[in-house]
Amino acid sequence: xxxGDRSAILGSMPMTRLVPKVSIPIMFSMLVQALYNIxxxxxxxxxxxxxxxxxxxxxxxxMLMIALSTGMGTGINSLLSRRLGEKNREGASRAxxxxxxxxxxxSVLFVLFGLLLAGTxxxxxxxxxxxxxxxxLSMGTSYLTIVTALSMGLFLAIYFERMLQATGxxxxxxxxxxxxxxxxxxxxxxxxxxxxxxxxxxxxGAAIATVxxxxxSALIGFLLNQKKNPELRLSRKYFQINRKDLxxxxxxxxxxxxMASIGSAMNIGMNAILSGFAQSNxxxxxxSVYFKLQSFIFMPVFGLSNGIIAIIAYNYGARIRERVYGxxxxxxxxxxxxxxxxxxxxxxxxxxxxxxxxxEAEAExxxxxxxxGVVAMRIISSSFLLxxxxxxxxxxxxxxxxxxxxxxxxxCRQLVILLPSAWIIARLTNDxxxxxxxxxxxxxxxxxxxxxxxxxxxxxxxxxx
Numbered sequence: 045x046x047x048g049d050r051s052a053i054l055g056s057m058p059m060t061r062l063v064p065k066v067s068i069p070i071m072f073s074m075l076v077q078a079l080y081n082i083x084x085x086x087x088x089x090x091x092x093x094x095x096x097x098x099x100x101x102x103x104x105x106x107m108l109m110i111a112l113s114t115g116m117g118t119g120i121n122s123l124l125s126r127r128l129g130e131k132n133r134e135g136a137s138r139a140x141x142x143x144x145x146x147x148x149x150x151s152v153l154f155v156l157f158g159l160l161l162a163g164t165x166x167x168x169x170x171x172x173x174x175x176x177x178x179x180x181l182s183m184g185t186s187y188l189t190i191v192t193a194l195s196m197g198l199f200l201a202i203y204f205e206r207m208l209q210a211t212g213x214x215x216x217x218x219x220x221x222x223x224x225x226x227x228x229x230x231x232x233x234x235x236x237x238x239x240x241x242x243x244x245x246x247x248x249g250a251a252i253a254t255v256x257x258x259x260x261s262a263l264i265g266f267l268l269n270q271k272k273n274p275e276l277r278l279s280r281k282y283f284q285i286n287r288k289d290l291x292x293x294x295x296x297x298x299x300x301x302x303m304a305s306i307g308s309a310m311n312i313g314m315n316a317i318l319s320g321f322a323q324s325n326x327x328x329x330x331x332s333v334y335f336k337l338q339s340f341i342f343m344p345v346f347g348l349s350n351g352i353i354a355i356i357a358y359n360y361g362a363r364i365r366e367r368v369y370g371x372x373x374x375x376x377x378x379x380x381x382x383x384x385x386x387x388x389x390x391x392x393x394x395x396x397x398x399x400x401x402x403x404e405a406e407a408e409x410x411x412x413x414x415x416x417g418v419v420a421m422r423i424i425s426s427s428f429l430l431x432x433x434x435x436x437x438x439x440x441x442x443x444x445x446x447x448x449x450x451x452x453x454x455x456c457r458q459l460v461i462l463l464p465s466a467w468i469i470a471r472l473t474n475d476x477x478x479x480x481x482x483x484x485x486x487x488x489x490x491x492x493x494x495x496x497x498x499x500x501x502x503x504x505x506x507x508x509x
Contacts, residue, residue, distance in 0.1 A: 054212050054358035055129065059370040063378065067351030069214040073221035074343035082336045082400075083229050087236050088250050089329075089401045093410070094176045095247045096401070097325055098184035100332035101169050104311035105157075106191055111304030112150045113199045117206040118353065118442055119297025120146070123289065124210035124276060125354040125443075129361025133275060136210075137282040142289040144203055144278070146297070151199040158193030169312065171319045183247040190251035197258030204265025210354055211275050216268045224261025228253050292445075299447035303438075303454035310458040311335075317466050321476045326412035330420055333401050333413070338424070341386030345379050345432060349439040356443035365509035375436050383432035390425030394418040416476055423480040427487035434487070434494045441497065444505055449497040457490035 053062065089096040120143035127136035157165075166184045170177055201224060208217040234242050235249030245252065270277055311331075318327040352375045359367040390397070398417040401410075434457075438450040465482035473479075 054125070054355050055362050055364060055367065059355075059367065059374045062355060063348075063352060063371060063374045066209075066212050066214050066355060067348045067375075067378070069218035070209065070350050071344040071347035073218035073225070074347040075340065076222055076225040078336075078339040078343040079225070079229070082340065084232055084250055084254070085333065085336045086400060087232050088247060091236050091246055092179075092183075093325075093329065094179050095183050096329050096332060098180045098182075098247055099187055099250070100328050101180065101315060102166065102184045102188040102191075103332060103335070104308040104315070105162075105165055105188055107308040107311065108305055109154045109192055109195055109198065111308065112153070112301050113147065113195075113202040115299075115301025115304055116143070116146050116150060116293060116297035117202040118300040118350075119143075119293040119295070119447075120203065121206040121210050121350070121353050122296045122357050122443055122445065122447075123292045124207070125357035126361040126445075128211065128275065129358035134282065136276060137279065138284050138286060139289045139292070140207060140276050140278060141283045142286055143206070143293055145285055146290065146293055147199040147203040148196075151196045154192045154195040158189050158191075158195070162189040162192060169315065171324070186248045187251045190248060191254055194255040195258075197255060197260075197262045200262035201258050201265055204262060204269050207269050207276050208265070208273055209350060211273060212354055213273055214351055216272055217265075220261050220265035220268060223264045224257040226257075227260045228257030231256055296442055296445060296447040299449075299451035300442060302451045306454045306458045310462055313459075313463040314466060317463075317470050317479065318476065320470065323412050323416065323476060327416055327476050329401075329413050330398075330417045333398065333417060334420055334424065337390075337397055337421075338386075341383065341389075341428065342431070342435075344382050345435050348375055348378055348382070349435055352436075352439055353443045356440060360444050360506075360509070363509045365506065368506060368509070372436070372440060375439075376433065379432040379436045380429060383428040387425045387428045390421045390428075394421035397421060419477045420480045424483040427484040430484075430487040430491045434491045437494050437498045441501060444501065446497075446501055446505070449501065453490055453494050453497065456493050457486045461489045462486035 054066075057065065085096060085099065088099055120139075123139050124136050124143070127133075127139055163185045166181055166188060170181045170184065201220065205217045205220055208214070208220070231253035232250060234240055235245050235253050236247075238244030238249075242249075314331055315328060318324060318331060321327055352371055355371045356368055359371070395414060395418050398414045398421070401413070434453065438453055441447060441449040462482050462485070465485045466479050469482060470476075470479050
């Protein structure tokens with residue numbers, strides 16, 4: 045098969061081969077992405093446990109930036125795959141330019157945020173109840189300013205990854221992510237601890253390493269797309285800002301962005317609830333560590349979702365119903381297996397997971413973190429299988445242009461159910477270990493909503509192909 049016909053495999057290869065072929069490279073690259081997030085936190089915690097707290101409080105705002113870039117990337121991926129499924133190659137090429145325009149606008153927003161609002165934002169979230177609040181504020185402001193003001197690399201990296209994924213070229217997409225992640229992992233200890241003649245930059249060094257990794261990923265993505273992805277190679281003759289294409293991207297990308305942004309709002313709310321406990325520093329660090337560790341399980345499932353968006357969107361555009369259903373079934377099996385493995389690891393080895401982030405400098409905080417974290421890991425992981433089904437089915441909504449369903453599901457899970465549940469449990473029990481039950485409660489309710497929307501989507505769209 046010629047490279048120019050590469051996207052045709054999305055409509056012809058058997059699903060039991062196609063889903064892993066497209067998704068495994070993305071899953072692997074996301075595993076590496078999760079690994080470098082964990083490594084980043086390990087180095088920061090070894091440098092200073094207060095640095096880990098600072099990064100924890102800055103993380104929700106960094107997540108907002110990632111939410112916008114990946115959310116719009118989902119919209120780009122969905123639109124491009126549908127255009128290719130319709131055999132509209134010129135339309136796909138024009139849509140690619142509009143996707144670049146959308147990602148560039150998103151980057152500008154966060155550059156302005158980093159330059160003008162990072163300090164004000166951190167002052168609003170650093171509670172006076174925290175020990176060493178002044179040091180935490182200083183480190184958090186520095187970290188947040190760097191990663192947002194220099195966000196162009198992230199937005200471009202996500203854009204070129206989605207361009208490659210839209211044609212089923214997930215191996216090259218994996219290469220772009222790996223290059224950025226490996227660069228970050230190598231630079232982290234050098235810049236945090238001042239190795240090889242570099243100054244000792246601490247938390248700021250972690251932020252600089254992250255930004256450099258993102259720019260490396262963007263550069264590699266651009267080169268690979270122009271040389272190895274002829275179906276969507278950027279060409280000036282197709283440059284045209286088109287309202288219909290922008291609408292197609294935003295209609296899927298905005299709900300995806302809102303879904304991911306809700307995670308930031310949830311994180312901010314949980315930080316506020318956890319700050320009210322006597323063990324607030326330890327509880328905040330557990331929250332951060334949990335999200336870093338669970339990303340090692342969830343990222344492969346998200347990689348699977350990124351892969352099947354292109355497959356489902358292509359076959360939906362080509363009106364091949366059996367292949368859409370087949371993709372959903374295979375993806376559900378993969379997602380459940382991954383989450384089952386994650387559940388077993390979190391259930392049986394929580395102490396070992398928490399020990400990775402131990403610091404000899406702050407033995408008391410470390411002991412509290414382990415005590416709280418072991419309980420948290422076991423409670424939250426009980427809902428992983430429910431999440432596997434919900435994530436997979438919500439991806440179907442995005443692929444066929446019904447991203448608003450996914451958005452509603454996420455709003456209900458993380459704002460309407462999770463945060464109120466956490467607040468009520470905290471008030472009733474005054475026990476930080478009991479608060480974590482809000483996660484299984486929210487996941488169960490979200491799955492019920494997801495199944496309702498999937499049946500609606502199936503009745504109105506899929507079954508009529």
